[in-house]
Amino acid sequence: MLIRTPKPWELPESAVTPERDYLLRPRRDFLKTLGAGAATLAAASLLPRHALATTAGFPTKVNTAFRDPALKPTAYEWITSYNNFYEFGSEKHEPKPNANKGWKTEPWTVEITGLINNPMKIEANDLVVKMGGAEQRVYRFRCVEAWSMVIPWDGFPLTKLIKLADPKPEAKFVTFTTLHDPKVMPGQRGRGLDWPYFEGLRLDEANHELAFMATGIYGRPIPNQNGAPLRLVVPWKYGFKCGKSIVKIDFVAKQPRNTWQVMAASEYGFYANVNPQVDHPRWSQASERVIGEGGAFGRRQKTLMFNGYEKEVAGLYKGLDLRKYY
């Protein structure tokens, strides 16, 4: 009979770190402390090389409450290759190459400030950990240029961040300022927009359960060209509301302006709610091209009120003239 004497360095089963705890940690630290875990390592090595944004919270769990089985996600390649990110060029094919020429999005500090009780400067990984990790939601995405995708975002609900910030009663709006760094962003060097790019939401809009801070796409850290490492996602509004690579979240009392409104107020408003009945001055918003479908000639579908989230968000705009407040 073999009597097994435990070695002095052996630890009891109870000392093993629960899975939850290490999954929420930044991948760098997580890999450092990881022994073998071949499967996990393989999964990590599947991450594309350019995907070195915020890695805390991965792998993420699908939140089935925000996973409409009728929505067919657009392929990863399309989502990450066809981008509007004027900081890296005004053509859709430019951000992918230009945002991956050594631009580092980790570590990343975001400042949460303004009319709040808990102002802070925090590293994006730490923020994700503070938010309790990341989850995956599948949302429709509708660009103001009348094209659309379906995107599986990973991240955390914006309302959690607002709770952490603890706004004072006089805070009525939230503004999101994105990175200004002409050294790495060629689009910020010449003429163009009024940099840095900034966007804003009403506090009740920001607190809506659909408003989301994305740190990933398809269960991988968000690629640079999609707005690494922190990107706002407001699925019932046009895509330009979804500021990329956010460095500052500011709580204010007065309705802020937003970059595109400054550029062309007649074309882009503060609300920017998806609305098939209210045209853009230069084109109709009644229908949209579905990216990645229909082959070379493409496919078009009717645009839905509030991009299909009417039931959820219409209440926010009761009594508001959506033609005037576009």
Next chain:
Amino acid sequence: MLLEKLLRSKAVIWALLVLPFIWAIWPIFRPSPSDADPLKSTLLHLGFIASILLAVVLTFTPLRILFPKWGVALALNRHRRLVGVSAFAYALLHLTAHVRHVYDGSFDTFFKEIQKPFQLTGLAAFTILFVLTITSLHVAVRWLGARRWKNIHRLAYIAVALVAYHQAAAKKLFPMQVVYIFGPLLALELARIIKQRLKTKAT
């Protein structure tokens, strides 16, 4: 001079006019994730070519007036009709691709959009080019009489202004290509006007 010789040739001009078409429709045969809306790329290419051809054909007359002894200018002026009609052909392809692009089961979107200034200017320019094309036959000159024909073909200047606006309005940020395409034409026209003024004063 070689350039002059080449430009006198109809075959060379035909080749120069047809080759861009291959570039224009290239995206349709090579869809890629970074060009996820190839028909849109194609329709933009077609419009781009149409506006360049329109600007180019209108430089022929001022070039001839400014440099009456320059062989290249004279060679180019042999092809005014061909280049002008091809500008219309590309505009027609551009419009066709656009109609297909916005088709969503009905033409409602097309008719709604075409009323907006950005698109209406394009349609107006297209209509002018259409009129100029059908009156480009020799027999039309005889029907209309030289003076009336000339006045009708002066509509080309209105068309070019409409196209410049149409192109500038197509983008969120002012596209510099408008300056590259129409700037030289504007400069040549101004120079031509100045030259003709000086000439009438002298006589």
